Amino acid sequence: MTAREAAVRALVAFSQGNTWSDLFLNSLLTKEGITGRDAALASRICYGVLQNGTACQWYAEMFLDGTFDRLQPVVREILKSAVYQMVFMDKIPARAAVSEAVELTKNICNKGAASLVNAVLRKLSASLDKLPPLPDDDLTIKYSHSKEFIDYFIRKIGREKTLKLLEADNSIPELTVRVNSLKPPIEIPNSTPHPWLEGYVNLEGIGNVSETEWYKNGYLTVQDAAAALPVIAAEPEPGIRLLDACAAPGGKTFLAAQLMQNKGYILACDIHQHKLKHIIEGSQRLGIDIVEVKAMDASTFDENLHEAFDTVLADVPCSGLGVIRKKPEIRYKSFESISSIPKKQFNILDNLASYVKPGGLLIYSTCTLMEEENEGVTDRFLSKHSEFTREAFTLPGPIGNVDSGHITIWPTDFGTDGF
Incomplete structure (x- = not known):
């Protein structure tokens, strides 16, 4: 299997709603023994098409007789991946992109589909030096984000900052x-x-x-550097008892254990039993032996955990709008599909408060940029829990002191994910 075929298969799997593209692609690369530069090429094409999917379709449709939607899903993804290589990458010759796409279509589909792909891409190749730029007056095409997403952030942060956010979302992390x-x-x-x-x-x-x-x-x-910041803000010391309540796949658990010098106790939980193996395997790989794992619904009270921890990390499930650079398919979520998330987040935070020792620390974090999931949740929590207050903390580098006790890190701030 070639790198291009691996990318296309991951894109098809995502388009059919079967999986997250990164999970599918990494599994496929491992299974097929694709490594090094070929693996990097497969990743670049896959994530590049997801980042620029609407734009790639816009260019392909200029040379297509009929509508894009009538094509087989695999043909659509082959066309978009070839367009991405020809228009958005500068180190792949157009003839190579065309040839590989046609051959791949022959192998996966049929000669008729291959003829269509060949015709579209050869017309595109002949017009590369006179292609129109992506339209400034249609941001959904230019940045391949939904109108709903764009309108939301223009209302919240203004058009200029939104344009910078869209550019950051489409950058290569x-x-x-x-x-x-x-x-x-x-x-x-x-x-x-x-x-x-x-x-x-x-x-x-x-x-x-x-x-x-x-x-x-x-x-x-x-x-990512931003993902480390909630743990760094907590300053976990050797010997403490720490709960990572929504821990899978384990990144914050592992960082906390290292900052604790592998001394103390960490309970790493997740609602999904099958995800706990990633934490177990990661702990073993890193030489960490202070972590216990447990399947747990973080929104449901467990009497055995009442006031049992010095520090509780609530890195709650969220819409993920801060990590679109890494998971570009998130941009295609509808806002209706994420509207119920703040309620779930509050229920988790409300319950986890009971697991903190008197005088202990409760850290709330998300990887989203939506105010409804951030300050909206913590403000509601503090209005109910007068025993908790926001505390100032210090973060590394250019961020420094956070006297307000809460901060949103934007992808445009320091070149990190949004958190």
């Missing part, structure tokens, strides 16, 4: 990893220190990081 402080220091090839977060490095050109020897041997964990 750096691969940031935390170096395991519980192991002896090593030199990781193709890495550069993170500009402001100690213990983190950015990697380039390594493909599927989970297939590298440094990952397999427990020297690093993939984690």
Whole structure:
């Protein structure tokens, strides 16, 4: 299987609602033994098409007789992936993109579909130097976001900031990893220190990081800098008891254990039993032995956990609108599908408050930018729980002191995910 076919199959799986593209693609790359530059190419094409799907379709339809929707799903994704390579990537010759797309269509579909793909892409190739720019007056095409999404943020933060957010969503994120402080220091090839977060490095050109020897041997964990900040704000000390209530796949649990120097106790929970294996496997890989896992609904009271923890992390399920760079398909969610999330978030936070020891710490975090899921939830919580107050904290690098006790990190602020 080629890198291009792997990308197309992941795109088809997502379009049919069967999976998240990154989970499917990483599993497929591992199964097919696709590594290094080929794995990086597959990822670039897959995520690039998801980031620019509407724009790719817009260009393809210029040279297509009929409507795009009438095509087979796999043909649609082959066309969009080829358009992405020809229009948005600068290191792939157009003839190579056309040839590979036609051959892939022959192998997966039939000669008739291959003829259609060939005709569309050859017309596009002949017109590359005179293609119109993406329309400034239609942001849904230019940035491949829904009108609902765009209108929401224009109302909240204005048009100028929204345009910067859309550009950030369509940028190619750096691969940031935390170096395991519980192991002896090593030199990781193709890495550069993170500009402001100690213990983190950015990697380039390594493909599927989970297939590298440094990952397999427990020297690093993939984690965006912003995702680390809730744990850093908590300042977990060696010997404390900490609950990570919505822990899977375990990134914050692992960071907390390292900051605690693998001393103390962490209970890492998730409502999904099958996800706990990722925390168990990750702890073993990283040499962490203070973590216990448990399947738990964080919104349902457990008497055994009452006032049992010095620190409780509530990294609650959310709409994910801050991590669209990493999970570009989130941009296609309808706002109706996420309207009930704040109620669930409040119920989780309301219940977890009872697990904090008197004088202890409760950290609430999301990876969304929606005020309804952030201040909307915490304001409601504080109006009910007078025993809790917002506390000032300090974050690394350019962020510094957060005297208000709460902060939203935008993707446009420091080149991280939104949190």
